[in-house]
Amino acid sequence: MNVSTASTLVPTQQASPWYLVHRKLRQDERAEESLLRQGYGRYRPQQNRERIVRDRMKIVVESFFPGYLFVQLAADANWAPLRTTTIAEPVFEVGDSVQYYCRRLCRTGCQFMAMEGEKRMILLLEMLNRQQQIAVPLVSIVKN
Structure with a gap:
């Protein structure tokens, strides 16, 4: 080789x-x-x-x-x-800090958890004083 x-x-x-x-x-x-x-x-x-x-x-x-x-x-x-x-x-690696953009809002403090197929990822974020997992499109994420 x-x-x-x-x-x-x-x-x-x-x-x-x-x-x-x-x-x-x-x-x-x-x-x-x-x-x-x-x-x-x-x-x-x-x-x-x-x-x-x-x-x-x-x-x-x-x-x-x-x-x-x-x-x-x-x-x-x-x-x-x-x-x-x-x-x-x-x-992305598990625990990486990312920013999530949804329309005109930017959500910081999100953590990458896993990929869901090729075009979506699962994020961990805090909402209503609880940690929530959400699936979002990859194009709406910017790595910090």
Whole structure:
């Protein structure tokens, strides 16, 4: 297995942290091109692998981490442009603090609990002096 750097490291700003984003499977090149057009720093490590294609051995280039891509964003950056491409979305961990936008209202202090399918997530928030779990669309969430 040879690891290739066919996808070069393309940073935008030195001080900005890197994030791991999940993307649709088998959409590696498309996701990378979309991020390039939007001006994000991105990195997709690739590897050369031997595969049998039509009864012949061929060397194909594959993503080293299928389904994931590294993106460089400022700490206070808005994830909405990434989500509108429907290619990439932020990876949340249980307990992450998020903001929930519903129409014109913004609810802070919400915690990510779990994903509910691909387009919704379950949040834990305090309402009426009790902690409640609600399912909300992913597009209405901004990671703190």
